[in-house]
Amino acid sequence: MYPEFFEIPFTHLTLKSYGLMMVIGFMAAIFLIRRLSRNITLDTQLIANAALYSLIGGVVGARLLYVVHYFDQFRGRLLSAFAIWQGGLEFLGGVILAITVIIFYLRRHKLPIRRYFDILAVGLMLGLAFGRIGCFLNGCDFGKPTELPWAVRFPYGSFAYHSQVYPNPERNRPKPQLELSSDFFGEYSENGVWFQGLKPYEQLTQRQKDMVDKGPYRCLPVHPTQLYSSANAAFLCLILYLFWRRAQKAGSSSSSNKPFTKPGCTFGLMLILYGITRFFIEFLRDDSPFNKFDGLTISQNISIAMIVFGIILLAIFEKMEPDSEPAVTGHE
Numbered sequence: 001m002y003p004e005f006f007e008i009p010f011t012h013l014t015l016k017s018y019g020l021m022m023v024i025g026f027m028a029a030i031f032l033i034r035r036l037s038r039n040i041t042l043d044t045q046l047i048a049n050a051a052l053y054s055l056i057g058g059v060v061g062a063r064l065l066y067v068v069h070y071f072d073q074f075r076g077r078l079l080s081a082f083a084i085w086q087g088g089l090e091f092l093g094g095v096i097l098a099i100t101v102i103i104f105y106l107r108r109h110k111l112p113i114r115r116y117f118d119i120l121a122v123g124l125m126l127g128l129a130f131g132r133i134g135c136f137l138n139g140c141d142f143g144k145p146t147e148l149p150w151a152v153r154f155p156y157g158s159f160a161y162h163s164q165v166y167p168n169p170e171r172n173r174p175k176p177q178l179e180l181s182s183d184f185f186g187e188y189s190e191n192g193v194w195f196q197g198l199k200p201y202e203q204l205t206q207r208q209k210d211m212v213d214k215g216p217y218r219c220l221p222v223h224p225t226q227l228y229s230s231a232n233a234a235f236l237c238l239i240l241y242l243f244w245r246r247a248q249k250a251g252s253s254s255s256s257n258k259p260f261t262k263p264g265c266t267f268g269l270m271l272i273l274y275g276i277t278r279f280f281i282e283f284l285r286d287d288s289p290f291n292k293f294d295g296l297t298i299s300q301n302i303s304i305a306m307i308v309f310g311i312i313l314l315a316i317f318e319k320m321e322p323d324s325e326p327a328v329t330g331h332e
Helices: 016-039 046-067 078-082 092-106 114-140 159-162 206-214 225-251 265-284 300-318
Strands: 003-008 013-017 185-188 196-199
Touching: 013 016, 016 046, 016 114, 046 092, 046 114, 092 114, 114 265, 196 300, 225 265, 265 300
Parallel strands: none
Antiparallel strands: 003 013, 185 196
């Protein structure tokens, strides 16, 4: 786990691995979207601006959903909800707000919304493939313990480690998965207040460090669900690109009657495929909070909504005329 790559000289700022992979993913998605958008507008700056606004909306939406999911962490210190550099983003929240922002932007500039959203679906999955690698380096979005040969062990003090050394009644775990002795807990804060939490690694004795590094108190091996999600996003990017190319070829042929080749169908398919795959990956994750009403995680409920919404969009777009949103060839 490498949450921080290095510290910037002469400052106390560090380069976060999660943020870096988000930027790389965003740049890769922008590059792909601009190349695929050449048949929409010759002014590629419009496309770049749309992507920039969607990034801002996506980050805000991702943070908002994270705060909603883990609101107990922010009780009494709501200002920390704005400390986005400390980590904590939810992809689905980012998608929802980013889509809303893009719709307003495209309508204002009279760009074909359905055609752009088809291209956005392909770029979004490419960006997510890089973003999930950032999750792996940061240690968030971790999976359940497993003995599979490709399981990974996160270090002491990681998100997965904290999850394993505390009970979790919501997951039907009255006892910790990894039971530490009491001398691993408790420390004085900088203000001299006793804090009954997991000791920082630096405060452990050498014997304790050996026990958590290579002894009986090592983190249990878990599913690398972040890498599952990254591979899934890369695969969906390829599938959606091929589906989009199929739609483009069908659109250029006036005699083609292939189903689901109308503008917008690729985006609808993205909602369905991502919703399905995210729903099942959630069964392997060990961090997502549960919904108290149906026993599923909050992300699984959102995934179900995405699937239903995607099916509805496919049905609507299939009945719409393909030329109802003509391509724009220049700046308005």
